[in-house]
Amino acid sequence: MSYILRFHHAVAVGVRPARDWYESRMSGLGSRFESAYFSTLEFISQSAETPRVVFRIFRKVLIHRFPYAVWYRVDGETATIILVFDCQRDPRLLRTASRSR
Numbered sequence: 401m402s403y404i405l406r407f408h409h410a411v412a413v414g415v416r417p418a419r420d421w422y423e424s425r426m427s428g429l430g431s432r433f434e435s436a437y438f439s440t441l442e443f444i445s446q447s448a449e450t451p452r453v454v455f456r457i458f459r460k461v462l463i464h465r466f467p468y469a470v471w472y473r474v475d476g477e478t479a480t481i482i483l484v485f486d487c488q489r490d491p492r493l494l495r496t497a498s499r500s501r
Contacts, residue, residue: 401477402445402446403444403445403446403448403474403477403478403479404445404477404478404479405441405444405445405478405479405480405481406478406479406480406481407480407481408480408481408482408483410483411481411482411483411484414483414484414485415434415437415484418433418466418468418484418486419431419433419434419437422466432465433463433466433468436463436464436465436466437463437466437468437470437484439464440461440462440463440464440470441470441481443461444461444470444472444479444481445479448472448474448479449474455471457473458471458472458473458482459471459472459473459474460472460485462487463484467486467487467488468484468485468486468487469484469485469487470483470484471483471484471485
């Protein structure tokens with residue numbers, strides 16, 4: 401089953417600085433981050449219900465080779481991406497962010 405992906409408006413804001421930060425560390429690394437992010441989205445669009453619910457109604461998928469997780473919820477045939485979270489940050493920030501989404 402394919403799921404329709406929807407995005408919380410803050411998701412694009414969260415991904416761009418991460419890509420830019422990796423690119424500033426090494427040429428091409430930002431592109432690799434972006435590619436891994438899009439691969440994660442492709443996985444979610446094909447298998448949204450495979451990962452278990454880990455917090456309230458939210459599921460997460462780790463971005464391969466980067467310390468980031470994509471958090472989302474499933475509503476019928478739609479997977480709504482609510483957050484791209486840097487796993488090295490304080491996990492309490494995750495609770496704060498999830499309350500507003």
